[in-house]
Amino acid sequence: MKKRNKKFQKKNSNSLNKLSLFQKNDGKYSKKCPLSVKNAPIVDYKNISLLKKYISDNGKIVSSKISSVSFSKQKKLTREIKKAKILGLI
Numbered sequence: 705m706k707k708r709n710k711k712f713q714k715k716n717s718n719s720l721n722k723l724s725l726f727q728k729n730d731g732k733y734s735k736k737c738p739l740s741v742k743n744a745p746i747v748d749y750k751n752i753s754l755l756k757k758y759i760s761d762n763g764k765i766v767s768s769k770i771s772s773v774s775f776s777k778q779k780k781l782t783r784e785i786k787k788a789k790i791l792g793l794i
Contacts, residue, residue, distance in 0.1 A: 737774040739781070747780050749787040755794060759785065763794075 739747060745754050758766050758773070758781055765785055768778040788794045 735772040739777040740774055747784050749784045752793055755785050
């Protein structure tokens with residue numbers, strides 16, 4: 705078997721080189737829902753400062769994988785963001 709040139713050999717990949725929002729985190733890092741902790745802000749269509757944190761620059765709602773919000777809170781958050789958009793608050 706022939707040896708390959710050193711240029712074309714695969715380098716040792718560091719875990720920091722692979723960081724991305726859309727890749728799984730290998731279970732090393734788990735974040736709790738920021739809306740389910742004690743003294744969490746109330747999700748309401750009138751609380752615009754909270755709702756803007758979960759909207760991207762393009763006006764789309766950020767997914768729960770990126771924002772680490774629980775499923776039930778994500779549904780409520782989506783509903784309230786849509787209400788605020790309809791009323792023209794956002």
